Amino acid sequence: MPSWENNVRKVTPYTPGEQPKIRNIIKLNTNENPYPPSPLVKQAIEGIGDDLLRRYPDPASSMLVDAIAGRYGVEPEQVFVGVGSDDVLAMSFLTFFASGREILFPEITYSFYDVWADLFRIPYETKKLDAEFRIVNRDYYGENGGIVFPNPNAPTGVLKRLDEIEEIIARNRDVVVIIDEAYIDFSDGHDGGIPPQSALHLVDRYDNLLVVQTFSKSRSLAGMRIGYAIGSAKLIRYLNDAKYSFNSYTMNQTSIAAGVAAIEDQAYYAECLQKVRDTRKRTQSALAALGFCFHPSQANFLFVTHPDVKAKDLFSALRQAGIIVRYFDKPGIDNYLRITIGTDEEMDALLAFLGDYLKKH
Numbered sequence: 001m002p003s004w005e006n007n008v009r010k011v012t013p014y015t016p017g018e019q020p021k022i023r024n025i026i027k028l029n030t031n032e033n034p035y036p037p038s039p040l041v042k043q044a045i046e047g048i049g050d051d052l053l054r055r056y057p058d059p060a061s062s063m064l065v066d067a068i069a070g071r072y073g074v075e076p077e078q079v080f081v082g083v084g085s086d087d088v089l090a091m092s093f094l095t096f097f098a099s100g101r102e103i104l105f106p107e108i109t110y111s112f113y114d115v116w117a118d119l120f121r122i123p124y125e126t127k128k129l130d131a132e133f134r135i136v137n138r139d140y141y142g143e144n145g146g147i148v149f150p151n152p153n154a155p156t157g158v159l160k161r162l163d164e165i166e167e168i169i170a171r172n173r174d175v176v177v178i179i180d181e182a183y184i185d186f187s188d189g190h191d192g193g194i195p196p197q198s199a200l201h202l203v204d205r206y207d208n209l210l211v212v213q214t215f216s217k218s219r220s221l222a223g224m225r226i227g228y229a230i231g232s233a234k235l236i237r238y239l240n241d242a243k244y245s246f247n248s249y250t251m252n253q254t255s256i257a258a259g260v261a262a263i264e265d266q267a268y269y270a271e272c273l274q275k276v277r278d279t280r281k282r283t284q285s286a287l288a289a290l291g292f293c294f295h296p297s298q299a300n301f302l303f304v305t306h307p308d309v310k311a312k313d314l315f316s317a318l319r320q321a322g323i324i325v326r327y328f329d330k331p332g333i334d335n336y337l338r339i340t341i342g343t344d345e346e347m348d349a350l351l352a353f354l355g356d357y358l359k360k361h
């Protein structure tokens, strides 16, 4: 190895789900929304004039920050935006997990957390889920350098109740607790306001709580890369200090305009979310009838296993048939498939294939 290589920051990168180039596939592997974004988003993008393209964007993304603040009833000083929630989460790790003590997150969770921790040299400890894939509260009560987990958790889809989350935050007032709510809008009982189990209900009571959400899933804008965090004004100030020390112009003008338009069309998204929830319910019943086992998901995906067939084999057979789902070759979950909720037609095709496959195996 040449000597300069000793000085390289070496990392094992996150592996994103495949974005296949082939057409006519049923893509159920990266939890995208099967429905298009609001028509207002297209209009907003088409309305972007030359001057907006020629100039640098507003480094504070104020229009988008104000729209998000208005939507959730918080002050603009409580909102941070970034290039997808991955960017927001990465910035948050960098900013808030600087104590040198171990941060805590579940053993089975979003597989980017350990990558950011390694990248930023943040020590961490993972905690097991219980047999029902639930996060166990008491595991998060000891000394630590910060806490992060998704709610609903990924890739399990299991939702944690807000009172349990509050207990974790209340017992960890000396560190920052990050709740990654990428999928919270798909949870039941969400009528267009703040979802009942969202930690957004707690941000005004706990200045150590940061709630991270995204436009990629419930607002059908994964291609635009818009994420945000809501928390106390103090937390957001620290995040902005880090961001402005790294890259002032993270959000491009098109994404800002698209995001503002998406916020305006609540009614459209409420309808799409209901469709996804209905399809989820129907797919869960059909999969159970085929013998699949899973814990109830409150996200736009299901995490399933079958007693008679190996997940890895099923994954390959599905791929051959042009249906792409997600398989994680990791201890504890290597006999599971994560299946995104698509349209009713897509799920029918999936279920027809699975029915046939199970007859033959």
Ligand code: PMP
Pocket (backbone or CB within 6 Å): 083, 084, 085, 086, 087, 110, 150, 154, 180, 182, 213, 214, 215, 216, 222, 225, 226, 227
């Ligand atoms: N958190 C979780 C739990 C996710 O599954 C994802 C999607 N891969 C993200 C955050 C990031 O999504 P995005 O950067 O598109 O907002």
